[in-house]
Amino acid sequence: MTKIDFLYFDAGGGHRAAATALKAVIDEQKRPWGVKWDVRLVNLQQILGPLDVFRKVTGLELQEIYNQMLARGWTLGSAQGLKFMHGVIRLYHRPAVRMLEKYWASARPDLVVSLVPNFNRAMYESLKHTLPAVPYVTILTDLADYPPHFWMEKQDQFVICGSDKAVSQAYVLGYTEDRIFRASGMILRPTFYQPVTADRVAERKKLGLDPDRPTGLVLFGGQGSKVMLEIAERLVDTQLILICGKNTGLAERLRALPARAPRFVEGFTSEIPYYMSLADFFIGKPGPGSISEAVAMGLPVIVERNMWTLPQERYNAEWVLERNAGFVLPNFRGIGGAVSELLRDLPRYQNAVQQIHNRAVFEIPDILAKILG
Numbered sequence: 001m002t003k004i005d006f007l008y009f010d011a012g013g014g015h016r017a018a019a020t021a022l023k024a025v026i027d028e029q030k031r032p033w034g035v036k037w038d039v040r041l042v043n044l045q046q047i048l049g050p051l052d053v054f055r056k057v058t059g060l061e062l063q064e065i066y067n068q069m070l071a072r073g074w075t076l077g078s079a080q081g082l083k084f085m086h087g088v089i090r091l092y093h094r095p096a097v098r099m100l101e102k103y104w105a106s107a108r109p110d111l112v113v114s115l116v117p118n119f120n121r122a123m124y125e126s127l128k129h130t131l132p133a134v135p136y137v138t139i140l141t142d143l144a145d146y147p148p149h150f151w152m153e154k155q156d157q158f159v160i161c162g163s164d165k166a167v168s169q170a171y172v173l174g175y176t177e178d179r180i181f182r183a184s185g186m187i188l189r190p191t192f193y194q195p196v197t198a199d200r201v202a203e204r205k206k207l208g209l210d211p212d213r214p215t216g217l218v219l220f221g222g223q224g225s226k227v228m229l230e231i232a233e234r235l236v237d238t239q240l241i242l243i244c245g246k247n248t249g250l251a252e253r254l255r256a257l258p259a260r261a262p263r264f265v266e267g268f269t270s271e272i273p274y275y276m277s278l279a280d281f282f283i284g285k286p287g288p289g290s291i292s293e294a295v296a297m298g299l300p301v302i303v304e305r306n307m308w309t310l311p312q313e314r315y316n317a318e319w320v321l322e323r324n325a326g327f328v329l330p331n332f333r334g335i336g337g338a339v340s341e342l343l344r345d346l347p348r349y350q351n352a353v354q355q356i357h358n359r360a361v362f363e364i365p366d367i368l369a370k371i372l373g
């Protein structure tokens with residue numbers, strides 16, 4: 001039995017989602033030569049919990065800080081906040097390495113796969129001290145790195161990149177060709193690849209929507225965002241599906257807003273592919289997961305990029321423009337004009353996103369098998 005540890009944490013939710021999706025695909029596959037993989041999902045926060053790195057400094061765990069920032073829109077100056085976070089990580093580097101060494105000595109993995117940024121130096125060093133023959137892999141769950149010390153470190157390990165930009169960054173950092181693997185995009189849940197069988201007209205009617213009216217899906221991650229209120233207020237004549245995540249207060253406020261077009265407001269849901277299948281375009285933050293999910297479902301996207309955009313997500317907006325996959329706005333005050341322009345040429349944008357083929361979740365198991373082999 002080959003033991004593989006997938007390291008994730010819950011800052012934003014995308015890291016756990018990627019690890020879970022990849023494990024689901026691997027568990028369904030039959031490896032050649034009768035080799036069995038035991039994929040274990042490991043929450044890095046639980047390993048480092050006794051150290052309480054960020055709680056000692058701020059009173060909150062790292063993932064709590066991140067999720068509160070997203071929910072409240074406190075992302076202005078996040079690049080400086082990232083430097084502060086890296087300073088705290090450096091301060092507690094050696095104690096973190098010692099804790100991780102104890103974990104590796106007990107768990108004895110045959111392969112370690114990180115889906116976590118910022119901590120790859122500590123995880124790699126601790127693994128090499130404890131189990132030097134075990135390969136270490138980092139899968140970037142962002143379209144590009146945000147150097148220094150975000151995803152990629154100068155160390156003898158493997159990286160799996162979902163864009164040409166990330167591959168070029170790996171070369172610049174000194175990675176050799178045999179250590180870099182190119183996947184065709186971000187890891188998505190297998191449900192995004194299943195054929196849509198629902199009757200779109202009937203399902204729209206079920207939600208109180210006009211089946212013949214162009215429909216936008218508005219989504220800002222699992223924590224929602226107050227900017228959704230501004231978008232809803234500016235698109236009173238546009239039919240919308242608004243997904244608020246765990247932000248129940250936001251959902252209530254959106255339901256109370258007046259509108260001249262039908263709307264459906266949803267809270268937390270795991271049925272994102274279903275709601276995307278009922279939409280014609282996507283409005284949201286330039287997160288790698290949400291953009292990739294929308295594109296996989298054939299939806300052109302409208303996102304913003306400005307001083308409030310998380311630094312690691314700023315390249316994603318460039319990627320949208322490079323692929324002609326939609327619009328990038330300096331702020332959502334211009335959302336009305338962007339929606340009008342998109343709808344005037346919707347087939348062209350839909351055709352552009354349909355040319356983007358992302359099969360990363362099915363490609364990466366073979367990459368890991370090659371590294372193990």
